[in-house]
Amino acid sequence: MSGEGSSSTNNNKVALITGITGQDGSYLAEFLIDKGYEVHGVLRRSSSFNTGRIQHLYGKPACHTGGRMHLHYGDLTDTTCLISIISKTRPKEIYNLGAQSHVKVSFELSEYTAQVDALGTLRLLEAVRVAGLEKDTKIYQASTSELYGKVVEVPQNENTPFYPRSPYACAKLYGYWIVVNYREAYNMFVCNGVLFNHESPRRGENFVTRKITRGVAKITLGLMSYLELGNLDSKRDWGHAKDFVEAMWLILQQDEPEDFVVATGEAHSVREFVEKAFACVGRGVVWKGRGVDETGHDADTDQMLVKVNPKYFRPTEVDLLLGDPAKAKQKLGWVPRGFVQILWLC
Numbered sequence: 001m002s003g004e005g006s007s008s009t010n011n012n013k014v015a016l017i018t019g020i021t022g023q024d025g026s027y028l029a030e031f032l033i034d035k036g037y038e039v040h041g042v043l044r045r046s047s048s049f050n051t052g053r054i055q056h057l058y059g060k061p062a063c064h065t066g067g068r069m070h071l072h073y074g075d076l077t078d079t080t081c082l083i084s085i086i087s088k089t090r091p092k093e094i095y096n097l098g099a100q101s102h103v104k105v106s107f108e109l110s111e112y113t114a115q116v117d118a119l120g121t122l123r124l125l126e127a128v129r130v131a132g133l134e135k136d137t138k139i140y141q142a143s144t145s146e147l148y149g150k151v152v153e154v155p156q157n158e159n160t161p162f163y164p165r166s167p168y169a170c171a172k173l174y175g176y177w178i179v180v181n182y183r184e185a186y187n188m189f190v191c192n193g194v195l196f197n198h199e200s201p202r203r204g205e206n207f208v209t210r211k212i213t214r215g216v217a218k219i220t221l222g223l224m225s226y227l228e229l230g231n232l233d234s235k236r237d238w239g240h241a242k243d244f245v246e247a248m249w250l251i252l253q254q255d256e257p258e259d260f261v262v263a264t265g266e267a268h269s270v271r272e273f274v275e276k277a278f279a280c281v282g283r284g285v286v287w288k289g290r291g292v293d294e295t296g297h298d299a300d301t302d303q304m305l306v307k308v309n310p311k312y313f314r315p316t317e318v319d320l321l322l323g324d325p326a327k328a329k330q331k332l333g334w335v336p337r338g339f340v341q342i343l344w345l346c
């Protein structure tokens with residue numbers, strides 16, 4: 001697989017995506033292929049198939065016979081392979097989406113999360129320099145609203161100070177600043193997209209939106225009796241992943257490298273998400289009890305549908321994230337969709 005080099009290295013439209021098998025990577029690959037790019041992706045070796053989100057792309061003539069999608073085994077913890085892939089493919093644009101991206105898991109895998117999310121970003125930047133491409137290659141870094149953590153202002157914009165609240169956010173903080181530093185030190189075209197939560201039917205099943213929508217479906221089909229959740233009162237600014245990958249591309253099409261907040265500008269609680277998800281199958285939810293004893297019941301039958309389980313609480317929580325996408329709207333001409341559609345698309 002790694003033997004497949006770039007078939008059109010003089011082409012300006014050659015992109016490399018780390019994290020191509022993830023939610024965002026799969027939408028971005030689709031988006032770039034449709035725009036005529038030759039797309040290279042870094043694929044982690046796994047004992048079971050991890051290409052489910054991009055499998056359908058092989059069916060596309062442009063990818064299958066047109067040679068527009070290539071996967072290379074690699075890992076953000078392996079400098080040598082990054083140098084090799086970048087030297088061979090000579091991408092004009094790199095999208096660094098690869099990460100251990102689960103906030104709760106990062107408390108258990110803190111060192112690994114730092115290796116991938118923090119040092120992985122540094123390795124990628126250095127690999128571009130070692131390949132001698134620092135003046136030719138634009139780089140997008142997947143930064144996150146989790147950087148704002150215990151927020152110091154609402155809504156959060158490009159000037160809001162950071163206050164990370166998890167090993168994941170601390171690792172991403174390093175990623176953010178090393179990108180800024182390489183831009184200033186080496187005049188590289190490297191940008192942070194500070195993206196707020198974005199979801200889709202391809203979202204990992206242990207993130208709260210997919211967990212809720214799948215839970216509601218299973219309860220409706222009689223395959224599960226109730227859903228167990230953690231903090232019901234945290235609020236997130238949820239958008240759709242398809243919209244957000246377009247913003248990533250737009251960020252790299254600007255004349256100057258800059259950082260952008262990408263968000264919908266609307267926040268909703270997990271509790272509200274649960275209520276709206278059950279409303280989709282015609283059920284109202286009535287809440288009883290408080291804190292760890294809180295439960296949600298069917299408004300008509302009193303059947304218990306939701307139960308709080310402290311196992312899903314985080315040692316330090318991020319209570320409210322609400323982004324101000326004014327700069328992205330004004331400079332990129334980027335427009336997000338609303339919350340109602342999101343529920344349908346999850």
Ligand code: NDP
Nearest residue numbers: 019021022023024044075076097098099101142144197198
């Ligand atoms: P996913 O968890 O769906 O995808 C993560 C991707 O990274 C997968 O392709 C995964 O591979 C890959 N990956 C994990 N570890 C490594 C590693 N050591 N080396 C190389 N690749 C690795 O995340 P999303 O698509 O949701 O997010 C994309 C990026 O954007 C991430 O960096 C995330 O932190 C960031 N982000 C996401 C937001 C969101 O709401 N979705 C918001 C803000 C930022 P595999 O498939 O093999 O596991």
Ligand code: GDR
Nearest residue numbers: 101103144145146196197206207208209229230231234312
């Ligand atoms: P988040 O997403 O931590 O914001 O990170 P997640 O969906 O995991 O949590 C959102 C909020 O829901 C609360 N919650 C639960 N979360 C999960 N996963 N499972 C539960 O059972 C549950 N119950 C309540 C959480 O406490 C939290 O407040 C995502 C990731 O994609 C990051 O990579 C990205 O950087 C940020 O979004 C922006």
